[in-house]
Amino acid sequence: MTSKPQVAPIEFKPKFDEESLYEVHKKVHPRAVSGIFATWRWALVWITQLIFYGVCWLPWNGRQAVLFDLVERKFYIFGLVFWPQDVFFLAILLIISAYSLFLFTAVGGRLWCGYACPQTVYTEIFTWIEQKIEGERNARIKLDAAPMSARKFRLRAAKYGAWTVLSLWTGFTFVGYFTPIQTLWTSTWSFALGPWETFWMFFYGAFTYLFAGHMREQVCKHMCPYARFQGVMFDPDTLTITYDTERGEPRGARKKGVDPKAIAKGECVDCGICVQVCPTGIDIRDGLQYECIGCAACIDACDQVMDKMDYPKGLIRYSTEHAIEEHWGWREILGHIVRPRVVIYSVVLGAICVAFVWGIATKPVLRVDVIRDRATLAREVEGGLIENVYRLHVINVSETGHRYSIGVSGLQGIDLASERTIEVPAAGAKSISVQVRVPPESGKKGSNQIYFDVKSLADEKISVHEKASFLLP
Amino acid sequence: MLKVLLVLWPSFVVAGIAEGVFFTVIDPRELYLFGEPVHFSRLATYSIGFLGFWIVCAASSLMTWFLMLGPSDLNRPRGRQE
Ligand code: SF4
Ligand code: SF4
Numbered sequence: 208m209t210s211k212p213q214v215a216p217i218e219f220k221p222k223f224d225e226e227s228l229y230e231v232h233k234k235v236h237p238r239a240v241s242g243i244f245a246t247w248r249w250a251l252v253w254i255t256q257l258i259f260y261g262v263c264w265l266p267w268n269g270r271q272a273v274l275f276d277l278v279e280r281k282f283y284i285f286g287l288v289f290w291p292q293d294v295f296f297l298a299i300l301l302i303i304s305a306y307s308l309f310l311f312t313a314v315g316g317r318l319w320c321g322y323a324c325p326q327t328v329y330t331e332i333f334t335w336i337e338q339k340i341e342g343e344r345n346a347r348i349k350l351d352a353a354p355m356s357a358r359k360f361r362l363r364a365a366k367y368g369a370w371t372v373l374s375l376w377t378g379f380t381f382v383g384y385f386t387p388i389q390t391l392w393t394s395t396w397s398f399a400l401g402p403w404e405t406f407w408m409f410f411y412g413a414f415t416y417l418f419a420g421h422m423r424e425q426v427c428k429h430m431c432p433y434a435r436f437q438g439v440m441f442d443p444d445t446l447t448i449t450y451d452t453e454r455g456e457p458r459g460a461r462k463k464g465v466d467p468k469a470i471a472k473g474e475c476v477d478c479g480i481c482v483q484v485c486p487t488g489i490d491i492r493d494g495l496q497y498e499c500i501g502c503a504a505c506i507d508a509c510d511q512v513m514d515k516m517d518y519p520k521g522l523i524r525y526s527t528e529h530a531i532e533e534h535w536g537w538r539e540i541l542g543h544i545v546r547p548r549v550v551i552y553s554v555v556l557g558a559i560c561v562a563f564v565w566g567i568a569t570k571p572v573l574r575v576d577v578i579r580d581r582a583t584l585a586r587e588v589e590g591g592l593i594e595n596v597y598r599l600h601v602i603n604v605s606e607t608g609h610r611y612s613i614g615v616s617g618l619q620g621i622d623l624a625s626e627r628t629i630e631v632p633a634a635g636a637k638s639i640s641v642q643v644r645v646p647p648e649s650g651k652k653g654s655n656q657i658y659f660d661v662k663s664l665a666d667e668k669i670s671v672h673e674k675a676s677f678l679l680p
Numbered sequence: 681m682l683k684v685l686l687v688l689w690p691s692f693v694v695a696g697i698a699e700g701v702f703f704t705v706i707d708p709r710e711l712y713l714f715g716e717p718v719h720f721s722r723l724a725t726y727s728i729g730f731l732g733f734w735i736v737c738a739a740s741s742l743m744t745w746f747l748m749l750g751p752s753d754l755n756r757p758r759g760r761q762e
Contacts, residue, residue, distance in 0.1 A: 261697060277722060277723065277726055278721070278722045280707065280722075291704055291705075291707070294704045294705075297704070386723075401721075401723065402724075403721075403723045403724055403726075403727045404723070406727065407727070429682060431691050432693070453729065643724055
């Protein structure tokens with residue numbers, strides 16, 4: 208701070224030039240790569256997308272196998288049915304996902320980003336379409352720069368058209384997980400879609416189009432929270448995509464097969480291919496950067512260059528900070544996977560998973576809520592008996608319909624004056640009003656504990672023993 | 681553009697979470713609108729709820745963005761718009 212007061216507004220240098228981050232950015236046209244990691248990436252594209260586009264069409268017991276039925280407020284996942292009361296499982300599932308992400312990140316860096324994240328996967332598919340229609344990287348850069356012509360228009364129209372179809376299909380599939388997809392399909396073609404289904408289909412489709420077609424690495428760089436904090440899960444033993452500076456530098460062009468030592472250079476031939484293939488447009492040779500999504504495209508690319516030069520592969524490779532410093536091989540790297548952080552994550556994750564599976568396996572298939580009828584507390588009926596009225600809400604969580612018997616116990620001479628059975632369809636719920644009568648002398652004045660027993664007639668083991676209170680005047 | 685994203689995107693994410701938590705706990709049929717039980721379909725209630733959450737969250741993000749403006753944005757002399 209200066210003591211002289213500033214009169215005229217001085218030119219402030221903005222702390223961070225947010226505008227330029229986005230607007231000056233050049234479109235990244237990644238060059239196509241092949242290689243072992245590219246194969247892995249494509250395998251994951253296939254697996255995740257076959258699951259996403261396919262699973263919603265699978266039938267199960269006459270219904271959709273996986274359906275998050277928002278309207279009925281029931282989630283079906285194959286043989287399991289979840290009710291809002293099961294929200295606990297959802298919470299645990301989220302915790303498991305978070306912990307797995309921590310664990311994977313600590314061990315293998317941004318494996319999620321590089322291979323499995325929908326943003327990566329859809330970008331990969333959209334880029335593939337782009338490449339099929341507009342050609343390889345150089346052709347695309349040229350096309351971008353060229354003035355509008357009949358050819359450019361045709362190519363652009365084809366590309367945007369293909370993207371649109373894929374996006375709409377994705378939007379349709381997405382909505383198909385929340386409303387039964389068969390009905391959705393038929394109502395799409397008879398133009399009988401509900402307004403909100405239509406809205407969400409286009410909404411999700413538009414997001415896919417925008418994110419995978421146009422924004423791509425911008426999403427990872429500016430919008431993804433995980434990209435921002437993944438750094439804190441890294442430690443010097445975390446596997447990351449690393450350029451071996453010691454081996455590569457000083458970089459420089461040379462003829463094929465020249466021994467780097469003979470020309471006093473490192474092994475990087477400065478061909479720039481690692482930069483051209485990078486979907487986020489960074490240079491991995493500048494060191495690990497938060498923009499790097501760990502896709503390993505630069506590894507594949509550089510390995511090909513090394514092969515051509517007859518140099519050993521792995522100038523860019525999966526390695527750790529320690530390994531690079533200490534010149535470790537794979538054996539030592541693997542030996543350092545087990546470390547306190549990883550052990551703690553694994554133990555906690557294992558424990559939660561066991562609890563989760565146990566919880567699902569022992570999930571009750573019948574639930575009964577007893578609600579006292581507040582309007583009539585207790586009244587005297589014929590024969591001098593005292594009657595209390597309850598409402599039983601019987602939830603059948605199982606996959607088959609059941610008829611249940613209703614019993615009551617806990618007081619001398621207690622009995623029901625209403626229906627003794629109730630039929631509840633598969634994955635359904637029913638409420639029934641029950642009148643319970645007892646002789647006035649069988650309990651104390653005020654509240655007395657009684658029990659309702661709801662039992663399946665088909666299977667004795669499916670039963671619920673539920674507490675309630677009976678009021679005596 | 682980035683500013684628009686900075687307002688719309690975080691609010692979208694938080695609205696998604698809020699929507700999830702709110703409607704897991706509360707059945708739309710238990711809601712009242714101006715003293716009348718909500719008569720929209722559940723899907724409509726969810727959707728309107730989400731858009732509502734989004735608007736509220738976006739307002740908050742907008743305010744954050746506004747308060748984060750630096751002196752260089754505010755000290756601009758009158759009439760000299762860049
Ligand atoms: S691909 Fe390999 S050799 Fe080529 S510039 Fe990148 S690091 Fe150097
Ligand atoms: S630097 Fe390499 S691993 Fe990182 S995003 Fe670019 S190509 Fe993928």
